[in-house]
Amino acid sequence: VTTFGRIAVVGASLAGVRAAETLRASGHQGRLTLISAEPEMPYDRPPLSKQLLTGEWDTERVWLRKPDHYSALDCHLLLGRRAVSLDPVRRTLRLDDDIDVEFDGLIVATGAEPRRLPATPSLPGIRYLRTLPDALALRSSVEHDGRVVVIGAGFIGLEAAARSQRRGAQVAVVESATRPLERVLGPRASALVAQLHADNGVDLRCSTAVSHIEGDSDVTGVRLTDGTLLATKTVLVGIGAAPSTAWLADSGLHVADGVMCDAYCAAAPGIYAAGDVARWYSTSLGAHVRHEHWTNAVEQARRAAQNMLLDPGEQVPYDPVPYVWSDQYDIRIQVLGHWLPDDDVRVLEEDTRARRLVELRGRLGRVTGALTINAPREFLRLKRLVNAATEWSSAAERTPA
Amino acid sequence: MDIEVDRDKCCGVGNCVEVAPSFFTLSDEDGHVVLLQAHASLDDAAAVREAAAQCPTDAIDVVE
Numbered sequence: 001v002t003t004f005g006r007i008a009v010v011g012a013s014l015a016g017v018r019a020a021e022t023l024r025a026s027g028h029q030g031r032l033t034l035i036s037a038e039p040e041m042p043y044d045r046p047p048l049s050k051q052l053l054t055g056e057w058d059t060e061r062v063w064l065r066k067p068d069h070y071s072a073l074d075c076h077l078l079l080g081r082r083a084v085s086l087d088p089v090r091r092t093l094r095l096d097d098d099i100d101v102e103f104d105g106l107i108v109a110t111g112a113e114p115r116r117l118p119a120t121p122s123l124p125g126i127r128y129l130r131t132l133p134d135a136l137a138l139r140s141s142v143e144h145d146g147r148v149v150v151i152g153a154g155f156i157g158l159e160a161a162a163r164s165q166r167r168g169a170q171v172a173v174v175e176s177a178t179r180p181l182e183r184v185l186g187p188r189a190s191a192l193v194a195q196l197h198a199d200n201g202v203d204l205r206c207s208t209a210v211s212h213i214e215g216d217s218d219v220t221g222v223r224l225t226d227g228t229l230l231a232t233k234t235v236l237v238g239i240g241a242a243p244s245t246a247w248l249a250d251s252g253l254h255v256a257d258g259v260m261c262d263a264y265c266a267a268a269p270g271i272y273a274a275g276d277v278a279r280w281y282s283t284s285l286g287a288h289v290r291h292e293h294w295t296n297a298v299e300q301a302r303r304a305a306q307n308m309l310l311d312p313g314e315q316v317p318y319d320p321v322p323y324v325w326s327d328q329y330d331i332r333i334q335v336l337g338h339w340l341p342d343d344d345v346r347v348l349e350e351d352t353r354a355r356r357l358v359e360l361r362g363r364l365g366r367v368t369g370a371l372t373i374n375a376p377r378e379f380l381r382l383k384r385l386v387n388a389a390t391e392w393s394s395a396a397e398r399t400p401a
Numbered sequence: 402m403d404i405e406v407d408r409d410k411c412c413g414v415g416n417c418v419e420v421a422p423s424f425f426t427l428s429d430e431d432g433h434v435v436l437l438q439a440h441a442s443l444d445d446a447a448a449v450r451e452a453a454a455q456c457p458t459d460a461i462d463v464v465e
Contacts, residue, residue, distance in 0.1 A: 046412075051409075294412070294457070295412065295414060295457045298457040299457070323412075323414045325412050325413055325414070330431070332413060332431065332432040334413055334414075334432070374432075376413055376415075376427040376428065376429065376431075376432035377426075377427060377429060379413070379415065379427070379432075380415045380418055380419075380427060383415055383419075384419070387419075
């Protein structure tokens, strides 16, 4: 085991908090500092587009841990302090109050930030959904206006659309692709999701783009490229996220759509990255990948923290089977495995009325992934096939369509 | 050993069902975890602890 005097974790995100916990559980006894640009207690993001948005959950319910957890961990929590630069050679972080933090080991977990709508002035009614204040502000403006236009039919936009609609708001969703989530879920699942939102009264407008936001001092509507005006005071922009790496620009670390890491999540000696910000080398894919998924943050943080404390010969490559879930209305979408565009796909079950779909995915003669909608037990069965990398032909035989 | 689950937290990845299938399953209704037995004997304690450890959302609580 390698011992470190002082370990700093930048970003009290899910990945940051889990990394700090793993460091203690794996025997780190020196100083442990968790630095967060956000002033709130570290919180969980999935409820921001769900239970927090509807008001079912209050702010404390989304905290990752209770405040006394951090003192029990002997973890020094620096909230509301943004890391602005890193010197990996002198092993020093600079914070936005010009304080330097020296470290022996560092975990970068600064996450990602929403992509901004291009060429658009910053009006109060244009909202994003990444932080707890974002979610509270969106909740109150949807409540107040009774109407919201969501730009981008990704997971966050669709979840927010579903919850806002359920609360009685009029909801429109604008998506430039032909269907929501098509690139992520494939044609059958995206058609099912489109129908689900339409049936629930969401005005889903695909294959059309936003021309511009109307309004001078505040939003009055969204003008589409086909000329349509969607009148609204509140716009939610959900067009993806970019890794938060600006603070590393002069660090000398290799940054290319994420902090470039090796198979062990190391970006440099003693410096590791985890979660949305990390682009690591996947040994099974033979390529660098970055995932903005909740379970990836958990698993990668654990692996990165464990590897930091292990001698080089004992480190374990990070090579997970990715898992994504999304709850919209009363359906649950579950996706397992890395998805590549030329994967083999076999539809095992498709029932659009019951909103049920079961798909198996494979590559190079092996089962590599699964997608289910409203079929949790089937998901479990297919997961076993994925984990065992079952032969594609025998899996197809045992699971007739 | 007593077992408690927080169904709201469950993300349905099913690690617990793989590790301790006689204690956990997923509901056909909503895909969230269902606790099959709330008590574990010493023989089963290790599997239940492992299920709790492998839960990414910390939805399983074990009271020794």
